[in-house]
Amino acid sequence: MIALFPLLAAVLAAASSAHGQQPVQVANCFETVQFDQIPRRAVVNDTNMVQTMLDLGLEDRIVAVTGIAGVEHHLIAAPGVVDALPQLADQYPSLEAILAADPDFMFAGWNYGFSEARGLTPARLAEFGIPSYTLRESCIRIGPREPISMDTLYADILALGRIFGIPARAEAMVADFRRRVAAVTERVGDITERPRVMYCSDCNTESPPVSVGREGMTSLLANLAGGVNIFDDIPNSYVRVSWEDVAERDPQWILISNHRIPPEAIIRHLTSDPQLAHVEAIRERRFLFITYAEQTPSTRNVDALERIARALHPDRFAP
Secondary structure (H helix, E strand, C coil): CCCCCHHHHCCCCCCCCCCCCCCEEEEECCEEEEECCCCCCEEEECHHHHHHHHHCCCHHHEEEEECCCCCHHHCCCCCCCCCCCCECCCCCCCHHHHHHCCCCEEEEEECEEEECCCCECHHHHHHCCCCEEECHHHHHHCCCCCCCCHHHHHHHHHHHHHHCCCHHHHHHHHHHHHHHHHHHHHHHCCCCCCCEEEEEECCCCCCCCEEECCCCHHHHHHHHCCCEECCCCCCCCEEECCHHHHHHHCCCEEEEECCCCCHHHHHHHHHHCHHHCCCHHHHCCCEEEECHHHHCCCCCHHHHHHHHHHHHCHHHHCC
């Protein structure tokens, strides 16, 4: 199994903190950040990161969430947990809104809440004494990181485990994910005829849709599932592409995010656009709907991988 890059594996002990946790250091994009105490009042942005916190059993540490308005039903948790999450008004949070929640930690990402233009950045939060952790996949928005792999996701889970004082829980989760990913790749790893796959969001209008280059989680999932992302030549994560490019690259499967757009509206547009009529995925109605938390980095990515692999290669998963 590929080892995590050294900084993400580092946990350095020093003096005890006020909450009984020894200070820990984790890689946070391109710097190492020390956390001296376990966060008690975390603000978490976006559905995928909220889902990860819930799956790690950290709902009692969340003081506010942002970016989930209107899509709360996509979150998976015990009854009543999601309803009890305090939501800030801003879908794209402002620094002022975050400060008003009086947090001692924030979990977000670049283009997932953090924004230089909006003045909400890890550096700005640090000026107010608020440490943060940045979604590893999103670091590509501010500089070159290592090529995406499942270790990019595992790094987030293990870092959160250290920050919140639950390393054993995080390590057990990652071990289970490694086992499940290996079970998929063992079945499809030798496939040579790999279906052409497109990820599509904002696919219900004539405006350019959002797809994914080779550095986005959805691209990785498609490739691990035995497909090939038609936009793997783009060295970025989530990007806008042209419908002309989609038609030319002729995907055989389309993975669709149903985050805020009804599935029927997406299918209606895709099947009524004349320039897409020849596209194999559309002609054969090969659509697979995945949730936002499944296709962006979160603890639900392995669920998506298993579903995508079964859709692309059902013969490899027959009883």
